[in-house]
Amino acid sequence: MNNRQLAFFCGLAAGFVLKGFCDLAMTPRGEPAGPPRVRTAGRHEMEDPPRDWDMVDEQGDESFPASDPPGNY
Secondary structure (H helix, E strand, C coil): CCHHHHHHHHHHHHHHHHHHHHHHHHCCCCCCCCCCCCCCCCHHHCCCCCCCCCHHHHHHHHHCCCCCCCCCC
């Protein structure tokens, strides 16, 4: 292994170590690190629902994050 390859792998290892420390620093204390809560579709499931909510808003919320539009056009 030449010096250039050794420097590359040392830099790569240092990057992984730095990423691990950053992840630990960003994890709130007392809360388990896990996937975020995913809410079901609908205005009633929102923490702060908008005042104006129509059929188009409802269909967009139900189809998110899919790229296909609702089929009842």
